Amino acid sequence: MTWDPLQLRGRFPALELEVAGRPAVFFDGPAGSQVPVAVVEAMNRALVQFNANLGGHFVTSVGCERALQEAHRRVAEFMGTEDPGEVVFGPNMTTLTLALARAIGRTWEAGDEIVVSRMEHDANYTPWTQAARDAGVEVRHIEVNRDDCTLDLDSLDRVLGARTRLVAVGAASNMVGTVNPVAEIVNRAHAANALVFVDAVHYAPHRTIDVEAWGADFVACSAYKFFGPHVGVLWGRRSLLEETPVYKLRPASDRLPDRWMTGTQNHEGIVGTAAAIDHIASLGDDATEGRARILSAFDEIGTYEGALSERLIAGIQALDGFHVWGITDPSRFEERVPTLSVTHARHKPVEIARRLGEQGIFVWDGNFYALPLTEALGLEPDGTLRIGLLHYNTSDEVDRLLAALAEL
Ligand SMILES: Cc1ncc(COP(=O)(O)O)c(C=O)c1O
Structure with a gap:
């Protein structure tokens, strides 16, 4: 140890x-x-030393911008991507997922299908089923094996089809602790040309998230589950985050990640999220870094x-x-x-x-x-x-x- x-x-x-x-x-x-305590101190510093909105031509605004850029970089490292622009912060996973589901739902057509697992927290279920209802899309399910509370992947194969647009699945269950074979699920879903959204909220304090190894299209987690403050994180593939018709305000930038980060963010919380990752990293081998x-x-x-x-x-x-x-x-x-x-x-x-x-x-x-x-x-x-x-x-x-x- x-x-x-x-x-x-x-x-x-x-x-x-x-x-x-x-x-x-x-x-x-x-x-x-x-x-x-290091997370609390980092948040404290953010509130005392650079408590300003972004885009100003003065020192506190520049300081805040710099700290947020560093946080995007650190969270990108945590998620397993090299592109900090793919990291979106928001109030919590639920709010980010509802926003994403509303946006993606606009690209669906009546008669399309989505697949959701029955092992989910409702935050990875109802945002999708509601968007499906609004778009006239049919909802299908990955079933759960009752004996060991694992996912029944045969049931996934049965429901994937030419009209499947999205598969929503958790990386780990917040009720029974099961870790799901995400990469395998992504493979099967991608073979059917469906996107995959992964809820990694419960997984994040226990195992390394790896968006690249998983091959997923979207992965969400929440810093307050991994020793940080109440901040949600959404990672998405750059092309998808750029193309998806998001709901946003006109003066807000259309660049990544800004187009998804609606309103003024919880700057101190975002700084605290990076500090939570520093805490986790501090438990690793000090001959390594990043x-x-x-x-x-x-x-x-x-x-x-x-x-x-x-x-x-x-x-x-x-x-x-x-x-x-x-x-x-x-x-x-x-x-x-x-x-x-x-x-x-x-x-x-x-x-x-x-x-x-x-x-x-x-x-x-x-x-x-x-x-x-x-x-x-x-x-x-x-x-x-x-x-x-x-x-x-x-x-x-x-x-x-x-x-x-x-x-x-
Ligand atoms: C597995 C899982 N997904 C999603 C959520 C929702 O996260 P948030 O509270 O950030 O909206 C939770 C919260 O308990 C969770 O455990």
Whole structure:
């Protein structure tokens, strides 16, 4: 390991919180991660040193422009592209996806088709189905295998056709943690001449996004899930971002990435997003730099999280009455990130979440907006109990959760 998990926790002041006299356990990461102090300081600097709008002929405006350019470059490195113009910032992934879906939907014709997976967060489902409805386009589905919560790729082959315009799929499920074979899905979709939109929101804090290796056309993520502030990121292929008929204001530039970044942006948040990537990179091998260091960091993060997952999953499976949804076999952990959905034979997820919350263990219950998936698995209206681990969690915290669950 190039970093010590306990030392690393010192970078996150929020982790010092105590509840009922004991340290809080943050297993709520899938809904938003905690933030290292370096990110807060970077945002602070942006607000104090260059808090100005863009395009002015004075020092703070020039400083802001420069910082944003650097952030585009850093996020491009994070996404795996060399073109910072392909990186679009916005309020969050949902808003960016709604805007993109409205824009792309204008290019569809009645009788066209789109394909969406049933494993999605609703932010990668409803923007597309609504745009489809507006354009008279038929919606088809990639189904989910119930036994291990993976995608049924045969069902993708069945629904791809000459009129498929777009396939929307997640890189990792925010409910069951499954990592999807994105490159394979892109290959099949491109063979049918369909575009592919990838929701990498849940994937981003755990694995390296690689827009080139995936071959996708659009990839979105959200900085507040990877130790940054509340900022959304959309990457798109240059030609597509240039050609798609976006809704924008007349005085705003038609160049990339500006034509997609409507209104005045959250400058301090964009600067903080780059600082969050610096945090991740700092965990990588210091003999490397740039993207190589990000890759090295995620290797370390993956190994660490894999060991925690194994402990957590084995521990829960040893308890009475619990069912773990999704992949549980450690030999298949390449196919999952450490986000676990569990249900109990007698206790509702909300009851368990409340009990744990009282003890300072933060977990979520419900559908986490992964409504297509809870519906497909027949888990509405209660959903599941979601335990989400990040690189700042520890095996002691896992053991504390297991002990609390055993007391149920
Ligand atoms: C997998 C996934 N996609 C999309 C979203 C929506 O992201 P945002 O909150 O940035 O709109 C979330 C948020 O929880 C998510 O987990």
